[in-house]
Amino acid sequence: MEGLKVSKANLTAYIHPSKTNQVSQPILRQLSSLLFKFSEIFHGVVLAYDLNSLHTCAKILPGVHPYFAVKLKVNLLLFSPKPNMLLEGKVVKVTQESIHVVVLGFSSAIITEKDIREEFVCKTKRGQEVYASRSHKQHVIKVGTMIRFLVKR
The missing domain is CATH 3.30.1490.120 (RNA polymerase Rpb7-like, N-terminal domain)
Structure with a gap:
């Protein structure tokens, strides 16, 4: 990483x-x-x-x-993450405004709605907020998912 x-x-x-x-x-x-x-x-x-x-x-x-x-x-x-670095983390919370991620088990990161790719739309499935892809139905970001993201600042 x-x-x-x-x-x-x-x-x-x-x-x-x-x-x-x-x-x-x-x-x-x-x-x-x-x-x-x-x-x-x-x-x-x-x-x-x-x-x-x-x-x-x-x-x-x-x-x-x-x-x-x-x-x-x-x-x-x-x-020591720098801008434009690719990091990997586990999703711990999903809301309509953001995705909250824990990196390396101790560092917290927040991906805001404006930084989430346009192909993802926020939905409620079985009482939980998730981000689902419009083009790939099985591509879902929910609590417990491991994601890679780019550091902005």
Whole structure:
């Protein structure tokens, strides 16, 4: 799927002196805090990380609380959709005005009525809203359907 990319990052983790006997624990906690949040720095949502190396020489930062700065090399899996990318998602809601889709199980997208192809018309079948194709009677978009769509913005 488009929109997924691996990025190599050089990061710095700041560790409190009380955690010096278990350095990996606060580092993993800081890396985990990046997961499933949009990051302006990485221009995307961090889905996974792989810690490649940890610089063994920590630097003590002066100040009120003398934290240790530890250099990290990390591979990050990012979800960063751009305009005109083709994405795939599962339909979770259909209304006359829009189709609501979940991409990769966590990211929500909305396809508005003006962006739905003209061949589809909204109908009510068995009490549910669906978009049915005028040219292919079996082509129906309903809750649970997997669809591909183009990112506009």
